Amino acid sequence: MNGALGLGGEAGEVQDYIKKVLFHGHKLDKEKLKEELGDVLWYIGYLAYIQGMTLEEIAIANIEKLLLRYPNGFNFKDSIMRRDTELMNIR
The missing domain is CATH 1.20.58 (Methane Monooxygenase Hydroxylase; Chain G, domain 1)
Incomplete structure (x- = not known):
């Protein structure tokens, strides 16, 4: 805490x-x-x-998450239509 x-x-x-x-x-x-x-x-x-x-494993997990969310780099369309959320709902 x-x-x-x-x-x-x-x-x-x-x-x-x-x-x-x-x-x-x-x-x-x-x-x-x-x-x-x-x-x-x-x-x-x-x-x-x-x-x-470790901070390294946290950073790697965050990069992996962002690569899934923004496979072509950040853009407004992907920010609104989140692929990672859609994929989690499929599971």
Whole structure:
């Protein structure tokens, strides 16, 4: 639970920082963004570790999912007509 809540909190900090840059006139500080993204990455790694997964296997599974969903690369049509969802409904 700590990992999931920490991840959500840190992702929210990234969102809040980007909001300030886009809408509040703050100048983008790449080092600040890198720090916040590092916190997100730490929680992802922590959650993966306590579940016995590696970041590599998570990345590979995500790539496989996206290749199924967007076999020709991302496009709006495939985003609306999701092949992976259709294939899961067949099973």
